[in-house]
Amino acid sequence: MHPFRVIAAALFLGVPGIAQAQQPDLYFQLGAVWAAPLLHDNIAGQDITTQQSIAPFVRLGAGLPLDPKFGIGLEATVAWGGYSADEGGTKTDLGNITTLGFLANLNGPIVQRLHWRAGIGMIGTLPSADAGIFLQGAKWNVLFGAGLDYYLPLSTKFDLMIGARADTHTLTPNQVTAVGFGGTQWVPQVSLGVGLSLRKTPKS
């Protein structure tokens, strides 16, 4: 079975099932993500950098505390943004890309309101058109991520949640390999989001 389907099945079937038996951890965030360049190239002495714009994202997460200091979770993030090639300060718009990432994670509290999260998953980079570096389409790549979440009590049921993430993933589109690029391109990303979670802070 494709890893994407395994993660999706865990998200939609597994976690809610377990959560019925124990206190679930559910949240969503809206925010923005910045990604490092997708590709560096040099043609006839001219440096060319392909980069995504800062992109808005929506993140949904679910988890299950296993004990007071440790839990497991799964979060899905979808982001939309443009990408362009920059050659000597001249930018060429190359269209849009949607990234869809899944991160299976371990998490737990550092202090009462501040929690850590780290995990591994997959990310798909889906271009608006099969052209340029994505001429032969995109593929799913491995994703490593870690982050912090800060919770502020908002009501009896919800916390305001501020989340920061740093992650990195490989990106080696088939077309790039086909024209002679070697090695693996790693694309670090950082993101900041704000959202709501089911209340995690202690009730006073």
Added chain:
Amino acid sequence: MIRRLLPLVVLTLATSCGDSSSPLRADAYEWRLFVPAGATAVDTLAFAWPNSSLPLKIWAEDTLDLPTHAANAITAWQDQFLYGEFRGQMVSDSSDADIIIVTGQLPASVWTLRSMARECEGGTDVPLDPVTMILTPPFHVYIDPRLEDAPALDSCLNLTTAHELGHALGIFQHSPDSGDLMYSDPVVTAPSERDRNTINRAYHTPTTIQLSR
């Protein structure tokens, strides 16, 4: 738990510093035109369509399936680029076109480039003023079916249209290698790796020809 995860985070950051390496694209042929300029001097003519001209508007006469061959040629060349250096689109009005493709023999002209496949012949009239060195579109591409009943005519028209579009994009010389689409008597049906390297070098080298609109 954090102490246990710390090595994983450090490893992630360390591996994320890696970049893929770009290809050298060294295997290319000369695309620029060298013309005498005075008694001993030589002028180098290099041309590439500027980004502001894109997408290039291409019109083809509706005969011998030329519009289809032209559309195939656009796709064939677009696919050689990674960064949107060339994009083309078919247009229905020739008066609006940057490149006009018609059937017929190439007229006598100052700046012409020919391809000589067996079943058909092609030629591109480069609209360059030899005195001012200013290029004023449209380019005119002529496709001449020499053997109209030849079974391989369709294939010949397809590769000849792609070859001539290569000239109109700025490859002003022929490749010396028969494995390339831009060879003077082309036999391959799509741009080769050397064609790709050459057109990419052409579009990332300063041009010496002014474009007039």
